[in-house]
Amino acid sequence: MNGKPKIVLLHGAFADGSSWSAVIEGLQARGYEVTAPQFSLTSLADDVARLRQVLEWQEGPTLVVGHSYGGQIMTALGDNATNVVGLVYVAAFGLDEGESLAALGGDAPPTAALAHLLVDGRGFGRLPEDDFVGHFAADVDPVRARVMHAAQQPVSMAVFGDVMGTPSWRSLPSWYLVAADDEAIAPEVERMFADRMGAETVEVASGHVAMVSHPGAVVDLIEAAANATAGAPVEAAPA
Template structure:
């Protein structure tokens, strides 16, 4: 049994993990899903650190998409964090930003889904959401997800990352091979650089929704490595 904090990606919230959580419960794990403020990378890291302290023992962190940058920072110099698992997620090294990481490989076909707004906020084009992020999810559910998305500030993506805790902890990575927003080759590069235990899922960016059992299995596997 592990204690696990789940971290969502940008423009989302903790409900992105709702299909994964029951599978983790069946495996015997205790779980909390963070809700990031999406106001800055530092604020999001601080929120995950607070969630970790709700447990008394070792905690594993699992993240989707932008949440990978968050857990990489939240786990650094945090003796309570025991392992990390990434799902179609960014795994930054010190000084890297989301744009600088994206520039390492050609952009995926859905990259133009992001819409910029005034005062540094952004959201996702609801008409492109299904194609870009969740092509293997039922269209009505993808439309609902697009409708409830949250806005995010540019400070989340433009702030340079600090040293990544993935260098020091058991790490897993699940590549989404059909991802249209985060290049699968960039995902493979992240996994290789981190020395991660890697699996490939034939899934869109939202493997959490289309393959929740496989996601839970990967988390359970890395949790066992950290015991």
């Protein structure tokens, strides 16, 4: 044990754990033990169960970091987040009780990244390459963005209708990275999330996948959260 919290990184929809590669490298170089699990994106309940499984593997205090829909997963931990000492949102959803992703935008048109979402007969959505490269990963090198598109995980559209219970950020300290040039989640919505959860907030001139285009800023925010929560008492994870 080196006194540092464990770090668990949650990918969002249309992505996978490899989207955190540069952040993992940066955190490991600073002495952190990192886990970046894959999520099925088949239902919010399945994804929360997967996160709880991963948290059981961690020994000691743990920071959970979520990007985009990954924020929805960690928010849904509620007030039962064993061994979690803090939450870091990276251009991520941070809903409050009674809210759903579908209702969040009201009657507003979809953001540019989601304007041409492709939904198959089984109810799973994915992004066409042009929108992925041009909007979802707008400030990523196009060659890298096309690789990310090829590896994207489709998401069950059912997750957009799930209503949030008690959000975990009500009982845990939170940090938020606002991606000021985001074309998937409107930056003003990200600022609203950060403000109402009372998160320590940084704003970066980044597109949606800030952990790919600005990994240093993401690593710095995670380390700030780690330093702020050092020594925080936690309930032991179940055996």
